[in-house]
Amino acid sequence: MITTFYGYDISILPNQNSKWKKRYAKLFRQGNCFLVEGYNMKKSLIKLGCPEEKIIIQHIGVDLEKIKFTPRNVKNNGLVKLLIASSFREKKGIPYAIEAFGRVKESHPELNLELTIIGDSDGGSEGEKEKKKIFNLIKKYNLKDCVKLLGYMPHNIFLEEAKKHHIFISPSITTSYGDNEGGAPVAIIEMSASGMPILSTKHCDIPEVVIDGKSGFLVNERDVNNLAKKLKFLILNPKKWKAMGEYGRSYIMAEYNIKKQ
Structure with a gap:
């Protein structure tokens, strides 16, 4: 058995x-x-x-034939696009990502930044509570013009939308009632495979997916200061993206390829 x-x-x-x-x-x-x-x-x-x-x-395998490697580059307008993709649940840590984003925007108003959030509340009490936190932080940091809330979308559309973004943020936490990711969010595996640098946390098995300093950066759970610090570093150093993306792709191919797992 x-x-x-x-x-x-x-x-x-x-x-x-x-x-x-x-x-x-x-x-x-x-x-x-x-x-x-x-x-x-x-x-x-x-x-x-x-x-x-x-x-x-047994690592979770993803279909790499459906996830094409796309090197990330900043266009002439200098716009850096950040991406979050998850349900609105406490363990996903979305409010910490928005707080970090808000601090970077506040300290560097000259930067051309945009944050996209793909996902939504499931209508339950936890989801609605997280949604309220998210909207409150958007208001607190005056981010309504640079945060796009796209809701849920089909997986194939999500993969296409992700290609338009440069940095993936997934700051998972252990919740107040003990829930956690168990392993690592599949979206992290997919986005790393796509060539995107990852900003995440030292949570559950995420450090086994994101190699700190090579395919992205990891900070402690709920550490908004370091989350903002690493986010700013990634934003200000786009020349680092290519190497991180290439490392992430090769690592996922070796360890999380559905044809091998």
Whole structure:
């Protein structure tokens, strides 16, 4: 029997009801193999009582034939386009990205910047709360003219839209109630494969996907100061993008190619 773990089933489910811990204990005894996305998730599963020898790390594979490598360059107008793509959930950390963006805009009003957010609330209480935070920060930093909210879109349209952007931001966090990414957001894998530098956090298995200083930058969770600092560095150093994009593409091809995983 083979079981795959993804995130919620490790970070939230076992802590909601003691019955799940008993069920997991039985599953760990009877199961032959347990698949996880990376080393961080492996450690979490071991803490739940799974025998280490039964755990196999299986990276998520993406279809690289559908994700063309596109070197990022600034056009003559100097516009640098930043991208966020996720649902409006606390663990995605979108407010921290907007706060960092707002600080960069505030300290460097001469920069021609635009932030696109693809995604939305699912209508639930958590999503609506995050949406309110997002709109409040846009208002706080007077960003309404440089933040585009595009909502959800089909995956193929998202990949096309992403080509128009230069830097991908995904500052995931562990939530106030213990939820986390488990592994790493698939969007990070896809955007790195597309040739975009990534700005993210040292969260779950993200450091296994984004090689800090090579395919992007990682900061601690909720560290807006360093998030803004690294964002500014990427914006002001477009000549770094090509090498980061090439490294990211080659790394994803080697470790997250759906034809190999």
